[in-house]
Amino acid sequence: MFASLQELVKESEKTDKSLASMVIETEMVTSGKAEVDIRLQMQKRLEIMKESAQKALDKPVRSISGISGGSAHKLWHWLDKNEAITGSVMSRALARALSVNEVNAGMGCIVATPTAGSAGILPATLITLQESHHFSDDEIVDALFVASGIGMVIVNRANVSGAMGGCQAETGSAAAMAAGASVALLGGSPRQSMQAVGITLKNMLGLVCDPVAGLVEVPCVKRNAAGVAQAFVAIDLALAGIESIIPPDEVIDAMAHIGKVMDKNLKETGLGGLAATPTGKKLAENIWNERG
Amino acid sequence: MRETKEMSAFDIIGPIMIGPSSSHTAGAVFLGQIARAVLGQKPIRVEINLHGSFAKTAKGHGTDKALIGGLLNLSANNERIKKSFGLAKEEGLNYQFNTVDLGDVHPNSVQFSLWSEDKEAHVMGASLGGGAIEINNVQGRQVKFNGDYATLLIFGKNQPGTTNDVTGALVSNKINIAYMRVERLRHHKEAVMVFETDEPIPERGTKAIRALSWVEWVCQIDKIKR
Structure with missing residues (x-):
């Protein structure tokens, strides 16, 4: 069932089941657990997501290496007194995405969604929609199952690893999962959900993984905010009925191909892109020398 | 498909x-x-x-x-x-x-x-x-396992029937084997065994294995909690 997004849509239309219940039912079969236990397992993850999305807003969190931190707190408090150009919903989601990834870089507890480096996008998007649209935790848990169904299709057709597919595979996949899950949450059809996945991924194709000093910080933290922005773009477009000219499954295949041909220096090795800039190299040298 | x-x-x-x-x-x-x-x-x-x-x-x-x-x-x-x-x-x-x-x-x-x-x-x-x-x-022995299962490592003398001894002990404790690897090292003098099992092996199981005459070293490793 998770071989293609199209299959998910077809199955959902045929059986008149929601995407969430399809994913939950599959999980019940593979794990042998009852629905209530599976939902509880996801609820526990949601609670950790909420904590990590809040922690770096309340007080500045610095990374272990010391090269980054404090952005989430800065944005959150700026929003108190200023009107964000991105609007009150998206701007709060941006701050939450920064928070999760700053908590991650500071050795705090997060849920990898799908990876640690891209862990901010999905929680920030869903938690903020819960706040603005008053969704229940149960509805957010449903959305998280939709997100995991989308993630499974991406893993089956491509991958979610920066080392294998670049940043497009990490933050791109995370944003695609966030967009698809949000469309379902906001009442869009399964087809619209998958269009949101396709539109998001299309807009993030080719993004390289070029972390300074090989650490999950620069540019990862801000790219999580960017992933949220892309998800929001796709949510509105998809809900308006706009479709990707290239079918979403083919977009995932294109991402897999781009990941394959992408230079090794641009796949989490810390050797190319931003990592290879004079400042990137200097920061790396400082961190590595400190180890002694 | x-x-x-x-x-x-x-x-x-x-x-x-x-x-x-x-x-x-x-x-x-x-x-x-x-x-x-x-x-x-x-x-x-x-x-x-x-x-x-x-x-x-x-x-x-x-x-x-x-x-x-x-x-x-x-x-x-x-x-x-x-x-x-x-x-x-x-x-x-x-x-x-x-x-x-x-x-x-x-x-x-x-x-x-x-x-x-x-x-x-x-x-x-x-x-x-x-x-x-x-x-x-x-x-110092080459092994291969990933912690996704409870793992039992056994080093001992290489002689006929050793694998049987271990699987026997596992069966009598109702342990299901997911994967097993048996190798001979040091000019075939030593047997190195890795058993990956669905359930952890209870103390009495490892005790029974440890008591086998050919067994020199045993170690039981729990499945990684993810």
Whole structure:
């Protein structure tokens, strides 16, 4: 069932089941657990997501290496007194995405969604929609199952690893999962959900993984905010009925191909892109020398 | 039809972990936990040799703290990992990190030597990404397992019937074997066995195996809690 997004849509239309219940039912079969236990397992993850999305807003969190931190707190408090150009919903989601990834870089507890480096996008998007649209935790848990169904299709057709597919595979996949899950949450059809996945991924194709000093910080933290922005773009477009000219499954295949041909220096090795800039190299040298 | 991988929804939404990196932090915790399980008790001294990317980015990723956290048996989602150096001091664990070149091995490789009052253990492994790990050397013997199952390691004299002895002990304890590997080392004098089982082997099971005349060394390692 998770071989293609199209299959998910077809199955959902045929059986008149929601995407969430399809994913939950599959999980019940593979794990042998009852629905209530599976939902509880996801609820526990949601609670950790909420904590990590809040922690770096309340007080500045610095990374272990010391090269980054404090952005989430800065944005959150700026929003108190200023009107964000991105609007009150998206701007709060941006701050939450920064928070999760700053908590991650500071050795705090997060849920990898799908990876640690891209862990901010999905929680920030869903938690903020819960706040603005008053969704229940149960509805957010449903959305998280939709997100995991989308993630499974991406893993089956491509991958979610920066080392294998670049940043497009990490933050791109995370944003695609966030967009698809949000469309379902906001009442869009399964087809619209998958269009949101396709539109998001299309807009993030080719993004390289070029972390300074090989650490999950620069540019990862801000790219999580960017992933949220892309998800929001796709949510509105998809809900308006706009479709990707290239079918979403083919977009995932294109991402897999781009990941394959992408230079090794641009796949989490810390050797190319931003990592290879004079400042990137200097920061790396400082961190590595400190180890002694 | 396209082949699909066997996956859980919680492989995508998860694991719950201490940041910043599933390979350099969570994987490092698991490696530390397994090194301690091989020793079978609380270590008082450990030497940790870091290779490649583990050596280079240990500090920034908190790999060093994660390895010590694992040796202290902290889980990968325990926020105390960040303070593991202080905890090690409290618990009387002396540690030393070295940078080494282990040659043509996985870039995220680590070698542990650890001691308790009366035992010592030597373990080498690698963090493969996404929290997946591999152990490739225990007590100087080449082995291969990944901690996804309860694992039983047995070293002993190579003689007919040894595999039968072990499977017999497992069957009588109602343990189902997922994978097994049996090799002969040191000019066929020594048998090295790795059993990965669905359920952990109860104490009386390992006791029975330890009592076998040809068995020289046994170690039971729990499945990694992800």
